Amino acid sequence: MTKTILAVDDSGSLRQMLSFSLKAAGYGVIEAVDGQDGLAKAKQQKVDLVLTDQNMPGMDGLSLIKALRAMQNYKTVPILMLTTESGDDMKAMGRAAGANGWLVKPFDPARLTEVVKKLIG
Amino acid sequence: MRPHESPAGELMNAQVVRLLSDVSVHGDQHLAEVERDLVQMDVLLDEAIKKLCASFMAIHQAVDRQQEALSGLLADGGSGSEQAARVAALRAEIAEHVGAAVTGLQFQDMTSQLIGRMVQHLAGLRDVFGALDANGAVLPESGNEALLAMLGDISDRVGARCSELAGSVRSTVNQRHMNSGDIELF
Secondary structure, three states: OOOEEEEEOOOHHHHHHHHHHHHHOOOEEEEEOOHHHHHHHHHHOOOOEEEEOOOOOOOOHHHHHHHHHOOHHHOOOOEEEEEOOOOHHHHHHHHHHOOOEEEEOOOOHHHHHHHHHHHHO | OOHHHOHHHHHHHHHHHHHHHHHHHHHHHHHHHHHHHHHHHHHHHHHHHHHHHHHHHHHHHHHHHHHHHHHHHHHHHOOOHHHHHHHHHHHHHHHHHHHHHHHHHOHHHHHHHHHHHHHHHHHHHHHHHHHHHHHHOOOOOOOHHHHHHHHHHHHHHHHHHHHHHHHHOOOOOOOOOOOOOOEEEO
16 A cells, blocks of 8 residues: 655755655655645655755744644644754654654655655665 | 034935835845845756655665565575675665765755855844845935934844844754764653
8 A cells, every 4th residue: 555655845856846746655645735735645645755844934834743742643743844944943842742743855766755754764 | 503503414415215126126136136046956856856765665665575575586486695695785885885875965055054054144134134124215315413323223223123123033043064863861
């Protein structure tokens, strides 16, 4: 069965590249334009992994993670941050919010799919 | 007669008013142009990269199908194991190039974030000029103390606006290395 990944980023081109890279590796991808949209789509359909940006208008990545972790069926779903932020403080905040990993942009498709495969197969 | 009530003092006040007004009008015009151009630049860059990205995907998919067909033909021939290995290596090489292109294309996302920050800062500056214009119109006609108090008030407003801006603007992009970023699993 195809595993589904929710890709949340306010940049259209970034979402396009994530979708391309993950679909090429055999995953299904749902795109969301910001945290609010991501949360709505996560409620509509359970996904196997969430990949989210941090800096987005409206609801940011950390708020999205907190909201997802508050939902019973997203307690253990892997969540990865994909962001230009690389400071230790931000990483610590991500970890505390419930993120499982921190990826600094720009991502390499092969390394990204390697990490995703490690987490959800 | 106190110095601030002299004709010279009144002249100074008039000059300050005119100066503030000129700064406001010209600054606002220039900033509006810069802001508009930056927004347009962002739209154009975004569009260009989307088109490039779509083209890369299409090329990748077409080449992929071609390689599969070639592999099938070679396998049917029975004696093409060396050719098949070469085709497989080529396929891996193309995938690597496409991956590198995808990494490279993401720099547009960073420029977009920077442009967004600049637009916010410019909008903030426009607010500052707006405050100067609004306060300049009601500057006291005489009295250095009153004038100083007014300028102090303007300065406080500008400072408060800067603080607001610092809290709402996105953090900057400090990208120095031009390869893909680090990955850390918790």
